[in-house]
Amino acid sequence: MRSRTKVGDGLFNVFNNTLLLLLGIATLYPFLNLLAVSLNQSLDTMRGGIYLWPREFTLDNYRLIFSNDRLFDSAALSVLRTLIGTGLSVICTIMVAYALSRREYMLRKSLNAIIVVSMYVNGGIIPIYLMIKNLGLTNTFAVYIIPGLIGAFNVMIMRSYFDQLPDGLVESAKLDGANEWQTLFRVVMPISLPVIATITLFISVGHWNSWTDNFLYNSKESLTLLQYQLMQILMQTTEQVSGGIGSGTDDAILNFTTPQSIRATMSMVVTLPILFVYPFLQKYFIKGMTLGAMKE
């Protein structure tokens, strides 16, 4: 009896680990393939057969991307957006979450109500578009920062974290004569680094990956983001094969390389920064996520 369960457990273990290993490979393979394609000579890629390793190793694809002024400017703009947007968003989120976590705050209840309602009711894509247009935010850099400045979901996560801090903490700071700003910046924030790291990661990834606001609100060349450039290249190539209009590529860059290579290379350029940052923050965001979700 005992030994039979043991054999069964052993089999289960082997099966389980194999399955998870396959899943890991299925998740990782496409990225490795993109990397191999991006490091392979573009005309050679057309012959097929590039899997995990480049056949004719070259950095030309990357060189081309960074020597293209338009792409370089877009990359700089994306970095700028991510830095400014994340900084402002994180500070504003922390502030409102702290205020909401204070039990004696007179506007706590009414603020809570308008947050919850805003999570379910929204005007829809066209009314919001017209609002942004009427505010004069179209074709400005500000449209990347302001409308998404504070997200209700992030406020909720942050507030749940502040809620479970010991009550006496804020009270004793108050007794020592600290005002609200001092309490927040000197007492509460230093012990909330895990959740701040979590929120910072979410917000910065959101900024870095965003292209829909570029697509909807900014048609100016000088305000084009890297993700949007990649999106346009992607749409161009799918339109070409599906025989749609607008397939004439005006992109000079496509004369030197193939759409497949340029797509793979740009995908790598926009993905690598995330891959470098995120594993280091993993232990924080798992904690932050579960805490926020469980409380809700």
Place this chain on the structure above:
Amino acid sequence: MNRRRKSIRTITNEEGIHIEQTAKAIKTDAGLKNNLRKKKWKTFAQQYQLILMSVPFVGILALFSYLPLWGWIMAFQKYSIGRGIFGSEFVGFDQFVKLFNDDWFYTVLRNTLAMSLMHLITSFAGAIGLALLLNEVRSRLFKRTIQTITYIPHFVSWVVIASIVTLVLSPDFGPLNELLIWLGIVDEPVFFLSKEKWFWVIHTMAGFWKELGWSTIIYLAVLAGVDPALYEAADVDGAGRFRKMIHISLPGLMPTASILLILNTGYLIATGYESQMLLGNNLVMEYSQVLDLYALNYSMQIGDYSYGVAISMFKSVVSIVLVLLVNSWAKRVGQSTVL
């Protein structure tokens, strides 16, 4: 440390009660109103810093969540940009009559709901399944590695995901086609992204792959909290790992799982358009277009904003109704709710 904290709290509490009682004693009918106003003013003065901290958020909510609701008026107008909301002619429910007689609207609504539902079901089953399997892994290092890897796609933009999907499904030496040919299932490469019937499947698989690992986080946390005594008791009864997983871990997940499933049905219609826009193309439009894209096309390309707003408004109203229904359902089932 703990005791000190407690004592501070009791002192302030006692003080609070004491002050309140004296305040009550002082209050006479005539002075009551005046006193209350004074008290309110005093808390306001004390809390102005907290109020300042909330100002940006309230401003953002007002501008981008609440004021756009005003735009719903356009759905009852024949809106022209030149005249604006105040000058445009009112046409009553004309836009909605047009909407409900529009065949393409039903196609788009079908696509929206079908893709949401497919995503909901697959991601739900996938998250539970993967969480159960991960929970059984004995090696911590292996578990962490698999977790780290499967979380990656969640952080990668849809643009890159779409780029990967086109690469994998490509008829020119795409890995999937190579595999199918090697296995002898097809004779020549299939151009999957141009096949209407495949679009929902491709879209679902892409979303599944992207969010699978990430969606396990909450379930893993719940599994970590399952009472170890249950597993020990099962050990005594001679249950193997698989049976413990099925009879202890899975039931342990069920309360969380059912509440999450119920709540997520509330969002069925409230999905965006990013993934559909990136994966779709002209050839599969009949299966790829969703409500938001339809509204966008109508407003931006045809210039009929009123109709676009009517579509948006339909979507918002249905999603609110769905959320409310789902919440009262969840309440009846006896689970905690969000509202």
